[in-house]
Amino acid sequence: MSASASAVAATLPIAAQPTDPTPGAVVIFTVGTQGDARPCIGLGQSLKRAGYPVRIVTSENFAPLVREAGLEFAAISADFSDLLTNNPETVDKALNPWYLVQHTRAKFAQWAATWAQEARPACKGAALLVGTGIVTQLAKAIGEADGIPFIQAHLQPFTPSRKLSPLSFWSEREFPGAVNMALFSVMKLLAWYTLKPAVNGAIRPQLKLPLFPWYGPFFDKNPERMRVLYGYSRHILPPPDDWPAEVKVTGSWFLDQADVWQPPQALADFLAEGDKPVYFGFGSMLANNAEALTQVVLDAVRLSGRRAVLATGWGGLRCDPGRLNDQVYVIEAAPHDWLFPRMAATVQHGGAGTTVAAARAGVPSVFVPFFGDQPFWARRMHALGAAPPALDRRTVTAEQMAQAVAQALQPERVRAAAELGEKIRAENGGASAVRALTEWGLLPPPRLARDTAAPALERVA
The missing domain is CATH 3.40.50.2000 (Glycogen Phosphorylase B;)
Known part of the structure; x- marks a missing residue:
């Protein structure tokens, strides 16, 4: 938007x-x-x-x-x-x-x-x-x-x-x-x-x-x-x-925007400079401890040694957009179908849409559920081998988050996520x-029927 x-x-x-x-x-x-x-x-x-x-x-x-x-x-x-x-x-x-x-x-x-x-x-x-x-x-x-x-x-x-x-x-x-x-x-x-x-x-x-x-x-x-x-x-x-x-x-049901969305040049440059980063973002979620959670995330990124893209969303993370340092780039939001295939993994809240977007991209996830159906989807992805056990947002430490990122990037989870992505893209x-x-007779037969099989997401090298 x-x-x-x-x-x-x-x-x-x-x-x-x-x-x-x-x-x-x-x-x-x-x-x-x-x-x-x-x-x-x-x-x-x-x-x-x-x-x-x-x-x-x-x-x-x-x-x-x-x-x-x-x-x-x-x-x-x-x-x-x-x-x-x-x-x-x-x-x-x-x-x-x-x-x-x-x-x-x-x-x-x-x-x-x-x-x-x-x-x-x-x-x-x-x-x-x-x-x-x-x-x-x-x-x-x-x-x-x-x-x-x-x-x-x-x-x-x-x-x-x-x-x-x-x-x-x-x-x-x-x-x-x-x-x-x-x-x-x-x-x-x-x-x-x-x-x-x-x-x-x-x-x-x-x-x-x-x-x-x-x-x-x-x-x-x-x-x-x-x-x-x-x-x-x-x-x-x-x-x-x-x-x-x-x-x-x-x-x-996906609202795809990858073909029309243009990333800021600084973000494109950051992505091109090194290995695929890890995405950290909690979408529409907000909480009283957003500043503390942001510090946990930043410390976890430092401990992990990974590059990272942080998405502030509606305010679950509190950072000014732009390049924070050589390791971290901060955005407000980006279309998941464009961004997630360019990530090594996602750290997210587990909403139904974000969960399936990461799964469709074929990348493993770390879940930090906030409420509602999020713990359910986190457990499902763990059961499928594409995520480690979910973290407790109220008590999570930087060390725990960094360890979970390392677990998500283990070869067996990367492989399970890639196999799941192929199925969902089909x-x-x-x-x-x-x-x-x-x-069911609720609509007449389609007049144009131009909705052909969805193309596989681009796999970014």
Whole structure:
């Protein structure tokens, strides 16, 4: 995202919606961090390449990213960057699911007070609504009120299985099938407790829809309403064999920018000067101890003897961009599909998008999870041999981080990461998602069908 585009976006009012929405569009709803928005925009691009007009309903801060991807944009009130910036304790304590639920439910209800009013005009004449994350129920409600087909799409597994534990309760040891099913019920009730003030308190009353019962909407057994697209790779998490046919694991949805993004010349010069560096970055994550964590990272780089690229992101690391010394170059952000193939390894938080970007590039990773699904993906990558055990962000030392980098770069992990990358590059999650939607009869056959197999990422020497 360019600075000029961000500046323009900041001047746009929240009510600036398409005055005449394109008829027959697929409207994708997403709210959250970059890791939530980018895959949805990537899915939108796949749909557009197949001939469908696409509109993304999301927060204003992602307007430039949506428009630069060639998709229509519509705004709703939500700003996760503001939530994390002004409430860093949310990240510090968010590995506790109950704290996360308690802290976010009021904020979601506050945002949702205007969601139906803001989003409904953007759905006028739409062919399909796609709901993800916390705005899934918003998309579903508008579809119900206006008679528009709806499908849910997620980046993490939520469908109950006897052979898979829910993300919030995932453990190294296997639980009995009955315990897993019970834990999925607990997860559904926690999710409903979090969203109930937003959904039953604002969205459904404003659309004049009946309220959900005390246990919420997540125990619905209707096969068509159980349909879900999962935008992650089966090579990272194979789908359990007890999932119904209505569940499709398509592969990841990538927003690729390598062909259009131009690196600063100083960064290009740094990369050309020596061995591949190690990437250190925590994306959209923020915390109270960002300065201390930055010092741990810098000391770990020195102890490792490796060159490094540090990405400050939304503020998880605090450094001025530019060349810090002969060993370290600092950036705010760069497209992962451009940067990661030029890295020897990544040290990251373990968000779904960053995890699969490193896996796709075929490089090993070190994980420092902050919250949510991040510990789950860190454990999966360790189980696949492409990462050492995750580090505890709250207690990690420079010595531990440097040692983990050395472990990640051991030949067996480098080899496992390279083999996993080949498998993921052979997938095309966007095209698979389009195919599933047409097979389910939710969209007419693609008119252009130009979304061919994704090219392998460039392997930079």
